[in-house]
Amino acid sequence: xxxxxxxxxxxxxxxxxxxxxxxxxxxxxxxxxxxxxxxxxxxxxxxxxxxxxxxxxxxxxxxxxxxxxxxxxxxxxxxxxxxxxxxxxxxxxxxxxxxxxxxxxxxxxxxxxxxxxxxxxxxxxxxxxxxxxxxxxxxxxxxxxxxxxxxxxxxxxxxxxxxxxxxxxxxxxxxxxxxxxxxxxxxxxxxxxxxxxxxxxxxxxxxxxxxxxxxxxxxxxxxxxxxxxxxxxxxxxxxxxxxxxxxxxxxxxxxxxxxxxxxxxxxxxxxxxxxxxxxxxxxxxxxxxxxxxxxxxxxxxxxxxxxxxxxxxxxxxxxxxxxxxxxxxxxxxxxxxxxxxxxxxxxxxxxxxxxxxxxxxxxxx
Amino acid sequence: xxxxxxxxxxxxxxxxxxxxxxxxxxxxxxxxxxxxxxxxxxxxxxxxxxxxxxxxxxxxxxxxxxxxxxxxxxxxxxxxxxxxxxxxxxxxxxxxxxxxxxxxxxxxxxxxxxxxxxxxxxxxxxxxxxxxxxxxxxxxxxxxxxxxxxxxxxxxxxxxxxxxxxxxxxxxxxxxxxxxxxxxxxxxxxxxxxxxxxxxxxxxxxxxxxxxxxxxxxxxxxxxxxxxxxxxxxxxxxxxxxxxxxxxxxxxxxxxxxxxxxxxxxxxxxxxxxxxxxxxxxxxxxxxxxxxxxxxxxxxxxxxxxxxxxxxxxxxxxxxxxxxxxxxxxxxxxxxxxxxxxxxxxxxxxxxxxxxxxxxxxxxxxxxxxxxxxxxxxxxxxxxxxxxxxxxxxxxxxxxxxxxxxxxxxxxxxxxxxxxxxxxxxxxxxxxxxxxxxxxxxxxxxxxxxxxxxxxxxxxxxxxxxxxxxxxxxxxxxxxxxxxxxxxxxxxxxxxxxxxxxxxxxxxxxxxxxxxxxxxxxxxxxxxxxxxxxxxxxxxxxxxxxxxxxxxxxxxxxxxxxxxxxxxxxxxxxxxxxxxxxxxxxxxxxxxxxxxxxxxxxxxxxxxxxxxxxxxxxxxxxxxxxxxxxxx
Numbered sequence: 001x002x003x004x005x006x007x008x009x010x011x012x013x014x015x016x017x018x019x020x021x022x023x024x025x026x027x028x029x030x031x032x033x034x035x036x037x038x039x040x041x042x043x044x045x046x047x048x049x050x051x052x053x054x055x056x057x058x059x060x061x062x063x064x065x066x067x068x069x070x071x072x073x074x075x076x077x078x079x080x081x082x083x084x085x086x087x088x089x090x091x092x093x094x095x096x097x098x099x100x101x102x103x104x105x106x107x108x109x110x111x112x113x114x115x116x117x118x119x120x121x122x123x124x125x126x127x128x129x130x131x132x133x134x135x136x137x138x139x140x141x142x143x144x145x146x147x148x149x150x151x152x153x154x155x156x157x158x159x160x161x162x163x164x165x166x167x168x169x170x171x172x173x174x175x176x177x178x179x180x181x182x183x184x185x186x187x188x189x190x191x192x193x194x195x196x197x198x199x200x201x202x203x204x205x206x207x208x209x210x211x212x213x214x215x216x217x218x219x220x221x222x223x224x225x226x227x228x229x230x231x232x233x234x235x236x237x238x239x240x241x242x243x244x245x246x247x248x249x250x251x252x253x254x255x256x257x258x259x260x261x262x263x264x265x266x267x268x269x270x271x272x273x274x275x276x277x278x279x280x281x282x283x284x285x286x287x288x289x290x291x292x293x294x295x296x297x298x299x300x301x302x303x304x305x306x307x308x309x310x311x312x313x314x315x316x317x318x319x320x321x322x323x324x325x326x327x328x329x330x331x332x333x334x335x336x337x338x339x340x341x342x343x344x345x346x347x348x349x350x351x352x353x354x355x356x357x358x359x360x361x362x363x364x365x
Numbered sequence: 366x367x368x369x370x371x372x373x374x375x376x377x378x379x380x381x382x383x384x385x386x387x388x389x390x391x392x393x394x395x396x397x398x399x400x401x402x403x404x405x406x407x408x409x410x411x412x413x414x415x416x417x418x419x420x421x422x423x424x425x426x427x428x429x430x431x432x433x434x435x436x437x438x439x440x441x442x443x444x445x446x447x448x449x450x451x452x453x454x455x456x457x458x459x460x461x462x463x464x465x466x467x468x469x470x471x472x473x474x475x476x477x478x479x480x481x482x483x484x485x486x487x488x489x490x491x492x493x494x495x496x497x498x499x500x501x502x503x504x505x506x507x508x509x510x511x512x513x514x515x516x517x518x519x520x521x522x523x524x525x526x527x528x529x530x531x532x533x534x535x536x537x538x539x540x541x542x543x544x545x546x547x548x549x550x551x552x553x554x555x556x557x558x559x560x561x562x563x564x565x566x567x568x569x570x571x572x573x574x575x576x577x578x579x580x581x582x583x584x585x586x587x588x589x590x591x592x593x594x595x596x597x598x599x600x601x602x603x604x605x606x607x608x609x610x611x612x613x614x615x616x617x618x619x620x621x622x623x624x625x626x627x628x629x630x631x632x633x634x635x636x637x638x639x640x641x642x643x644x645x646x647x648x649x650x651x652x653x654x655x656x657x658x659x660x661x662x663x664x665x666x667x668x669x670x671x672x673x674x675x676x677x678x679x680x681x682x683x684x685x686x687x688x689x690x691x692x693x694x695x696x697x698x699x700x701x702x703x704x705x706x707x708x709x710x711x712x713x714x715x716x717x718x719x720x721x722x723x724x725x726x727x728x729x730x731x732x733x734x735x736x737x738x739x740x741x742x743x744x745x746x747x748x749x750x751x752x753x754x755x756x757x758x759x760x761x762x763x764x765x766x767x768x769x770x771x772x773x774x775x776x777x778x779x780x781x782x783x784x785x786x787x788x789x790x791x792x793x794x795x796x797x798x799x800x801x802x803x804x805x806x807x808x809x810x811x812x813x814x815x816x817x818x819x820x821x822x823x824x825x826x827x828x829x830x831x832x833x834x835x836x837x838x839x840x841x842x843x844x845x846x847x848x849x850x851x852x853x854x855x856x857x858x859x860x861x862x863x864x865x866x867x868x869x870x871x872x873x874x875x876x877x878x879x880x881x882x883x884x885x886x887x888x889x890x891x892x893x894x895x896x897x898x899x900x901x902x903x904x905x906x907x908x909x910x911x912x913x914x915x916x917x918x919x920x921x922x923x924x925x926x927x928x929x930x931x932x933x934x935x936x937x938x939x940x941x942x943x944x945x946x947x948x949x950x951x952x953x954x955x956x957x958x959x960x961x962x963x964x965x966x967x968x969x970x971x972x973x974x975x976x977x978x979x980x981x982x983x984x985x986x987x988x989x990x991x992x993x994x995x996x997x
Contacts, residue, residue: 170389173385173389174385229407230418231419232408232415233408233411233414233415233419234415234419235408236409236416237412266404271404271405274404275401275404278397282397289386292386298378312393312396320400320403324407
């Protein structure tokens with residue numbers, strides 16, 4: 001009886017559908033990592049540790065009442081901005097980018113925090129001004145989005161910039177930004193492109209051209225794309241079998257435990273595997289849509305919608321990049337790629353989704 | 366009433382929200398469908414193609430290293446070139462017993478203990494995955510012998526590579542610098558500037574001198590081949606080939622012959638010489654003596670030789686011309702004289718009486734002139750000709766340190782000249798602010814007195830002093846000193862370096878004329894550098910100087926026989942010629958050379974003669990001995 005109570009208390013704010021799907025992802029992640037790292041147990045155990053930490057974080061957030069989430073929006077955003085400024089001033093450089101901050105015990109990447117903080121802050125702002133929403137409010141919200149983006153794009157970190165931009169745009173879109181403004185801004189952006197182009201340094205132009213045409217850089221990122229496509233395509237319908245991918249195990253596939261892990265999956269499990277994984281993403285995204293549609297307040301609707309759509313973007317950009325329809329921008333495959341930071345951010349987001357879904361009934365009369 | 370209208374209708378609100386959510390859902394569905402179609406395309410429709418690519422053939426991307434650009438002097442004499450040769454290399458990752466392997470290889474080719482030492486040092490520095498050279502420049506016979514026995518030695522390879530060679534060895538070592546093997550530090554830096562992929566096949570990168578500064582121009586663009594390789598690792602065919610682009614050839618402003626003459630003129634002296642074309646800033650000669658053999662560094666230097674070079678009292682690795690900082694001594698006087706005229710502290714006609722020393726008002730400390738008994742009545746002209754210290758003690762005190770600092774700063778003292786080489790020292794032009802900041806002490810009047818004759822805190826580099834001399838020679842118009850005259854691309858197109866005028870000091874022509882004529886008199890009978898001017902068929906202006914060596918540097922070994930020599934004064938000489946229309950300006954420093962007039966000036970004379978007349982002066986021995994006693 002007592003055990004049962006503890007169980008109920010523990011499970012009270014966890015959404016069973018999401019939980020099952022996330023569990024399946026974690027299982028796939030560990031199995032795939034073992035193959036991608038050529039049977040390196042240390043990597044697998046390391047990722048298992050990351051998963052445990054991320055699950056605990058998700059559970060904690062899921063148990064937070066919604067007004068806590070609301071109240072935390074401004075402090076988290078301000079804190080994140082301060083960290084970003086600190087990175088710009090004293091950040092550590094690694095692989096040519098200034099993204100990390102050494103805080104003594106560990107190095108952290110503040111731009112990851114902003115993936116949560118930016119939509120949270122924008123949703124909070126819309127909630128505060130819900131009753132009297134005007135065009136001016138959308139403008140202010142856009143500023144809230146652009147401030148961190150300017151700092152992050154300078155680091156430079158294109159992948160994170162795209163994801164944060166997307167998360168903020170989804171909030172604006174769901175908050176009802178008028179079609180006329182969106183179309184107008186799009187046209188303005190297209191029109192100002194030649195001007196922006198003329199402002200860029202030669203090396204920046206070179207980078208953009210390289211993104212658009214990877215064969216320009218066949219020794220660098222173009223090589224990644226080519227090898228990724230060969231891996232996916234040669235997987236066929238049924239795949240080459242677990243631990244049997246030649247691209248993976250003969251060292252042709254770069255970054256195969258992180259950004260290109262989807263190529264390992266597709267090579268070894270084929271089209272069947274690709275569809276299976278795509279299906280699993282559909283389950284999570286679909287559940288996110290249901291939670292969003294049923295969310296009770298303006299704030300929770302915007303937040304849930306943004307988390308769900310950003311998660312979709314994450315997965316789409318990575319799979320698109322590996323299969324060669326998008327340029328290589330450095331976005332990991334969500335919930336599968338090796339690495340703790342992005343996993344933690346994602347699971348915090350799912351914690352919020354669960355909190356939104358399970359606290360709703362308690363908040364409503 | 367308005368207020369009620371502004372409040373939103375919640376039902377409608379939720380309707381709109383759901384509408385947008387449905388639109389998003391549609392967007393997501395379409396995008397996922399695109400992915401699905403893409404997977405189907407890759408994994409079903411194009412399966413055969415990719416299957417073939419992955420299974421039966423594999424594509425390797427092989428980088429093709431570009432030829433490094435040549436470095437030539439202004440007349441096309443090659444100072445850094447490439448040659449191809451074979452090296453014997455070992456991949457440490459594939460070797461279990463390295464010592465045994467080396468012992469066996471020694472039976473086939475000659476491997477000296479030095480080679481082994483250098484190789485062992487490489488092992489500690491680099492990643493085990495790459496191959497490392499143990500012997501370079503194998504003869505054809507050696508190549509044949511190793512090739513025949515290769516099956517016995519897994520992990521041993523013979524590689525054909527392009528090597529760098531410096532025909533002038535130690536004569537240009539401090540100028541041209543050298544390339545060396547790329548290390549982790551270089552890779553990190555390349556990644557930072559996004560060039561790492563351009564160095565995928567490269568072994569070497571510029572480490573010092575022009576080789577380092579113009580690395581970007583010299584390296585070229587790496588080409589690549591996509592090669593089909595069968596399961597056995599043999600190349601089947603080349604799919605695509607992007608040709609490498611050779612590095613640009615550099616034509617320097619330097620005159621190699623002049624450089625050799627200058628280097629030889631030093632004889633056994635250590636020191637530095639920088640010669641500039643005052644009308645455009647071109648560096649004509651750039652000597653730091655002693656030099657070293659840059660070839661030693663290319664494939665990693667062995668510890669023993671390195672310690673020998675690094676520990677030597679003669680510090681051959683120190684680029685004296687660029688980084689050596691010495692008190693300018695009396696070479697500062699022409700500049701001080703111009704400052705005195707500019708601030709009207711001294712008129713040309715004003716004469717002081719030199720008793721052989723100077724005393725600050727209210728003090729009894731005597732600042733001595735180099736000539737005991739003094740020079741008698743001295744005006745500005747004579748003060749330069751005989752290098753009168755007392756005149757400048759007084760001038761500095763009356764002018765004040767602030768004026769002095771501000772005026773000398775305009776000649777570039779205390780700042781880097783901006784020469785296109787890494788690691789230039791900035792020298793030191795002292796000021797009260799500097800002293801407070803550096804030592805937290807106030808500026809004493811006595812500091813000004815010694816600063817007036819270029820001693821005290823003053824420090825200059827040979828490059829800096831040559832630049833200031835060139836500015837003076839060119840009537841106050843300064844050009845940025847530069848080493849690269851033009852860049853020649855592989856397609857023959859030449860890009861000239863633009864000469865850049867830095868400033869025009871607008872010096873009063875009457876002042877210039879006076880100071881320049883005094884500097885001309887310096888090289889004539891009665892002047893401190895009569896040796897330099899003797900029999901010169903062109904008009905030569907100069908100034909001698911002596912820099913006191915106060916103490917031995919830290920960390921040097923005590924060597925009884927050498928200490929006295931290393932504590933001797935440094936000799937300076939600055940000069941430009943022809944005095945009326947200068948084509949060359951230079952600064953010479955002979956370390957521990959004693960008096961500028963007797964050691965540094967003759968070196969300058971040889972360089973000037975060679976540059977202006979194309980030949981060396983007749984032996985100056987006799988004059989030198991006669992004049993030796995009478996100079997500063």
